[in-house]
Amino acid sequence: MFNCNSINLLTFTYYLKVILGLCMTIVPLFFIEKIVISFIKNKEKGFKINKMFLKKQLKTIYYLISIFLLAFSLYNVINKDGNKCFMYATKDVLNDYKVAYNEVTKNSLDEKTKNNYLESVLLTSYDKNIENNKNVNIPPIETVLNNKTKTEETVKVEQLNNKTNDTTYLKETDKTIQNKVYVVNGKFYLPNYVYGNKASYSGVNCPSNPLKEGYNNPYGYNNYFYTRLTKFVEAAKSNGYKITISHQGCRSYKTQVNYYNTMAKGRAAQPGYSLHGFGIASDLEFYKSDGSVCPYGRTDSSCPSMGWAHKNASKYGLTFPLLHASYKEDWHIEPLTKVRY
Numbered sequence: 286m287f288n289c290n291s292i293n294l295l296t297f298t299y300y301l302k303v304i305l306g307l308c309m310t311i312v313p314l315f316f317i318e319k320i321v322i323s324f325i326k327n328k329e330k331g332f333k334i335n336k337m338f339l340k341k342q343l344k345t346i347y348y349l350i351s352i353f354l355l356a357f358s359l360y361n362v363i364n365k366d367g368n369k370c371f372m373y374a375t376k377d378v379l380n381d382y383k384v385a386y387n388e389v390t391k392n393s394l395d396e397k398t399k400n401n402y403l404e405s406v407l408l409t410s411y412d413k414n415i416e417n418n419k420n421v422n423i424p425p426i427e428t429v430l431n432n433k434t435k436t437e438e439t440v441k442v443e444q445l446n447n448k449t450n451d452t453t454y455l456k457e458t459d460k461t462i463q464n465k466v467y468v469v470n471g472k473f474y475l476p477n478y479v480y481g482n483k484a485s486y487s488g489v490n491c492p493s494n495p496l497k498e499g500y501n502n503p504y505g506y507n508n509y510f511y512t513r514l515t516k517f518v519e520a521a522k523s524n525g526y527k528i529t530i531s532h533q534g535c536r537s538y539k540t541q542v543n544y545y546n547t548m549a550k551g552r553a554a555q556p557g558y559s560l561h562g563f564g565i566a567s568d569l570e571f572y573k574s575d576g577s578v579c580p581y582g583r584t585d586s587s588c589p590s591m592g593w594a595h596k597n598a599s600k601y602g603l604t605f606p607l608l609h610a611s612y613k614e615d616w617h618i619e620p621l622t623k624v625r626y
């Protein structure tokens with residue numbers, strides 16, 4: 286019905302909602318009060334209930350019911366499924382949106398970037414409201430202005446460029462959807478981020494008991510991704526390297542919100558975007574030959590297990606997409622090929 290990309294429309298919707306809300310609460314109360322007062326006054330005068338008096342009260346009751354029903358039906362007609370604008374139009378969201386709107390006007394952005402940013406503000410702000418989590422911050426505009434930076438939130442279709450012979454994973458085809466993800470010819474299909482459609486966000490469908498829900502692992506990783514990871518880690522082992530995968534196979538939306546707010550700017554993906562929430566990303570731990578963990582600041586040569594991993598990931602249908610990102614994450618691994626559906 287509406288889209289919320291206009292601040293005027295959002296403001297209008299907010300006030301409409303307020304007025305309809307009043308018509309369903311305060312206005313009927315006002316009429317009820319009016320009736321009660323007339324009865325009291327009537328009683329003071331000797332309590333004569335004549336036709337005139339009753340007619341007057343009935344008229345008030347008629348107005349009361351009419352206004353209530355009118356507001357109630359209008360509210361429900363507008364608030365039907367699909368009208369996200371009406372849903373989002375709350376005072377807090379409106380305030381956040383105004384701030385964001387000023388930001389985008391200050392920085393002359395192209396339409397698409399502008400809309401993406403405003404949408405993400407609406408979404409984050411709305412989530413803040415429904416989850417009553419006042420710690421959720423509005424994404425800083427830098428995340429949008431800096432959109433050339435490749436971080437976890439940037440998921441691009443990566444072309445397969447694998448010159449090895451091991452291509453068994455390319456035969457993987459299973460259209461059974463697991464946590465919104467399915468696999469065709471070794472490519473992972475995951476939902477495109479659809480504004481207002483929470484089902485498309487990452488982290489909202491994590492299994493609560495993976496092994497009982499058709500997962501082949503207790504962590505909540507996508508089955509195919511987990512199989513690739515396992516093969517990869519085993520191959521490392523047979524080459525004398527120790528690598529472990531994180532036991533958080535599927536990161537919930539709330540956890541991502543928490544990371545986003547507590548980690549350095551740009552470090553964690555914007556909530557709803559991380560591939561961790563679809564069970565198709567893992568953060569690896571690399572070990573030295575003496576069994577200790579390679580500390581941060583490591584390089585492929587100072588940490589040979591990591592060097593092996595970076596060199597051989599593609600053979601197992603895996604990739605380290607953030608190796609050359611501004612916020613370098615040498616531990617973050619994903620399937621080699623992702624397609625948004």
Ligand SMILES: [Zn+2]
Nearest residue numbers: 566567568617
């Ligand atoms: Zn990661």
